[in-house]
Amino acid sequence: MSMHRRPLLAMSAACLFGAVLPAQAQSPPSTRIRGTIVSLDGPLLTIATREGPHVMVALDDNLRVSALKNVELSEIAPGTFIGTAAIPGPDxxxxxxxxxxxxxxARGSGExxxxxxxxPGGTMTNATVASQVQGKSGRDLTLTYKGGSVVVTVPPGVPIVTxxxxxxxxxxxxxxVFLSATKMPDGTYTTAGVTVGKNGVNPPM
Structure with missing residues (x-):
């Protein structure tokens, strides 16, 4: 890979995965928006949010748009870098x-x-898979990140995407759609990246 190509990939990854960075790492703070597109009028995207209200999002001139495809759990091997939203289980x-x-x-994004x-009570872990074993309720992944590690169980049927x-x-x-946006004084939002549902695969984040 050429020296010119590598920075371009890194820049692209930063744009595509800004949505999964921790809010405290961004300045100004960002708002995660999940919902369904109502309309696109020039640079203004209107979204019916999952909470109900409609919001307007101004799209950056250099907008990065990504979609997702399903992958098999077998592709989540030791050494891969993943992000997983999780909630406390019964145990x-x-x-x-x-x-x-x-x-x-995009390795290291939002680690x-x-x-x-x-x-409610949810967490996000962006980390490297250290190991995986079959547990009672799914595949148990040991995830390591700077400063710590956690074990996350992946039950059958959970969306696994790339x-x-x-x-x-x-x-x-x-x-x-799923995106991370900056709220403006007039109540509208701006964003440089959107993840959109395509070919039957919707953003699960």
Missing amino acids: GGLQAQEVLLFPEA GHYAWDLA PIPAERTDLKPGAA
Whole structure:
């Protein structure tokens, strides 16, 4: 790989995966938005959020759009870098709600273990898979990150996805979206990256 190509990949990864960085690592603070596209009028994307209200998001001129594809749990091997949203299970351990397999260019994105708002009491762990074993309720992944490690159980049926490129033209009414945006003084939002549902695979984050 050329020296010119490597920085471009790193830049692309930062744009595609800004949505999964911890909010405290961004300045100004960002807001995660999940919902369904109502319309796209020029640079303004209107979204019906999962909470109900509609919000307007101004899309950056250099907007990065990504989609997702399903992958098998077997691709989550020791040494891979993943992000997983989880909630406490009945036994007190962490149970994954989704797993995102990062491409190698995005290794280290948002590394750590922190609160996440997909569900009450939720967490996000972006970390390297140290080991995996079959547990009673699913595959148990030991995840290591700078400063710590956790064990997350991946139950059968949990979405396991990896990013793929998408286009602005994929931002169609009815499509599910997930993004991280900056709220402006007038109550609107701006963003440089959107993950959109495509080919039946919606953002599970």
